[in-house]
Amino acid sequence: MNWASCVAITSPTHWMIALQGTSARSASVFQSPTASSAIAVGNPARSADSRFYSPQKFNLLRAFLFEDPRATIPPVGYPIFDLSPSEDKESPKMYAQAMDELNDFFEIEWKLFRPRILIAPNRKILEEIREEETPDWVVGSTIGDRVVVLLSYEISKKGERTYIRSREDFYKLIKHELCHCFTSRVAGSIKPRWVAEGVSLYVADQIGRYPEPKKFLGFLDNNNIFQESGYVVDLLIKVHGKKKFLDFLHSLKNEKPPTAFKEVYELSLEYKTFDNLLSKVKKA
Numbered sequence: 001m002n003w004a005s006c007v008a009i010t011s012p013t014h015w016m017i018a019l020q021g022t023s024a025r026s027a028s029v030f031q032s033p034t035a036s037s038a039i040a041v042g043n044p045a046r047s048a049d050s051r052f053y054s055p056q057k058f059n060l061l062r063a064f065l066f067e068d069p070r071a072t073i074p075p076v077g078y079p080i081f082d083l084s085p086s087e088d089k090e091s092p093k094m095y096a097q098a099m100d101e102l103n104d105f106f107e108i109e110w111k112l113f114r115p116r117i118l119i120a121p122n123r124k125i126l127e128e129i130r131e132e133e134t135p136d137w138v139v140g141s142t143i144g145d146r147v148v149v150l151l152s153y154e155i156s157k158k159g160e161r162t163y164i165r166s167r168e169d170f171y172k173l174i175k176h177e178l179c180h181c182f183t184s185r186v187a188g189s190i191k192p193r194w195v196a197e198g199v200s201l202y203v204a205d206q207i208g209r210y211p212e213p214k215k216f217l218g219f220l221d222n223n224n225i226f227q228e229s230g231y232v233v234d235l236l237i238k239v240h241g242k243k244k245f246l247d248f249l250h251s252l253k254n255e256k257p258p259t260a261f262k263e264v265y266e267l268s269l270e271y272k273t274f275d276n277l278l279s280k281v282k283k284a
């Protein structure tokens with residue numbers, strides 16, 4: 001078996017299995033019955049293909065997926081799974097750059113068991129992975145704190161309402177989705193949505209996709225998340241600095257959002273607070 005065979009998962013069913021396997025550390029490996037060189041990952045209990053289970057392949061795949069240092073195989077390079085037949089030489093560079101910049105922003109060193117990027121060659125496969133239909137503008141999503149699923153650049157930019165128009169936009173998409181993995185790692189997985197989207201929009205330099213709000217009206221109630229939360233994070237960092245913002249993220253792991261916010265900023269988590277920050281910045 002060579003590494004190329006690991007990316008040759010062509011059946012959407014196996015794709016779905018592969019993805020479920022990556023989010024559970026107890027992944028197992030199957031040889032696809034339809035493509036002799038293909039490997040899929042999954043939970044034997046959930047798969048009809050459990051007769052293809054092999055502990056040896058599990059070890060290899062664990063090494064491949066999680067960069068497990070205990071596995072006795074050579075390093076595999078960039079953990080990007082490209083399902084399309086085309087050779088994408090840009091994404092590995094983008095991954096490396098985004099990881100460097102995100103480690104820098106979050107002031108951590110995420111070097112092992114890094115997030116994986118799965119590039120779906122078409123929307124059908126993206127939807128199989130997400131297990132739901134997706135509107136035209138959805139070109140990426142994150143599952144847990146380890147797996148990022150993207151629609152390929154070539155397909156993304158063809159969407160009518162997509163914001164992906166250039167490689168630079170695609171880079172921002174990669175960084176945005178990887179940032180969700182970092183936020184989950186730092187702030188825990190049960191964080192408010194505005195925090196997750198806000199920090200991703202901020203870090204990936206995507207705030208300008210939406211006009212600046214004159215007043216904050218929805219993000220705390222899970223409305224206008226994309227329109228408001230990037231500006232919310234921008235304001236917090238502009239006025240109170242990045243260190244405090246990171247403190248806030250870290251404290252979300254143990255505290256409810258209003259408590260964490262109050263402790264770090266000595267302000268209450270309500271719209272008025274952010275309207276005040278906005279007028280403060282406007283006056284300056």
Ligand SMILES: [Zn+2]
Pocket residue numbers: 176177180196197200
């Ligand atoms: Zn997002």
